[in-house]
Amino acid sequence: MHCGNNELVRLDNYSLAPIGKGHGLEPFDFVLMTGDSVSLDSDSSDDASLFLRALATLEVPRQGTFFYKKRMLDFSDYRNLLHYKRKVGYVCSDAGLISNTSLYDNLMYMRYYFENDMSITMSEEILELCRIFKLEEYLALRPAHLSPESKRLAIIVREIAKGPELFIIERPRDFLRDKSFETLKTVLRSLREKGLSTVFFSKDEEYIREFSSRKILIKEGKFIQV
Secondary structure, three states, rough: OOOOOOOEEEEEEEEEEOOOOOOOOOEEEEEEEEHHHHHHHHOHHHHHHHHHHHHHOOOOOEEEEEEEOOOEOOOOOHHHHHHHHHOEEEEEEOOOOOOOOOHHHHHHHHHHHOOOOOOOOOOHHHHHHHHHHHOOOOOHHHHHHHHHHHHHHHHHHHHHHHOOOOOEOOOOOHHHHHHHHHHHHHHHHHHHHHEEEEEEEEOHHHHHHHOOOOEEEOOEEEEEEE
């Protein structure tokens, strides 16, 4: 599905140092348009994670330029990236919640930070997501009292609560049970209809068929557009 022709993200002549046991990424170009849904495959899970982290501006490139809506991002200071980061939902296998505060405050943290107001309340839209993902009854609890499944779902809701323009998710099928995975797909269908761009790493062929408009492959550090 392609919901528009506006350029959202562009990486020019981008290369990345390796993490873990990966190869790193040799110089490549990548363009993501509004409404694009891109699936990623790789011979190295570390290289796949590296690319997703780079899209979330969690990795500083060896070389190359990162454009958001045709404006170049400046990596010299973390604060220069905040206007982009707040528009990116990023769900990865090692994501966590803030342990010493309630689930409610975890979900509200980004709004507290950017609006500089601790008195704001959760929107009905996010409350509805909590109901859909069966989290509403846990909002007063701290993460230590949640099941692993509920923590993962809370991270998904937290990232959707940003109102992202880009949603990045790593292997959703691997860390969610069947019912939760189906619920996630229902939510993502709705968000894609509203023009959300998505990039994901998955080995689930059914998910890939439904949710990708194009594919990229990373093989031995080389970036290949399929």
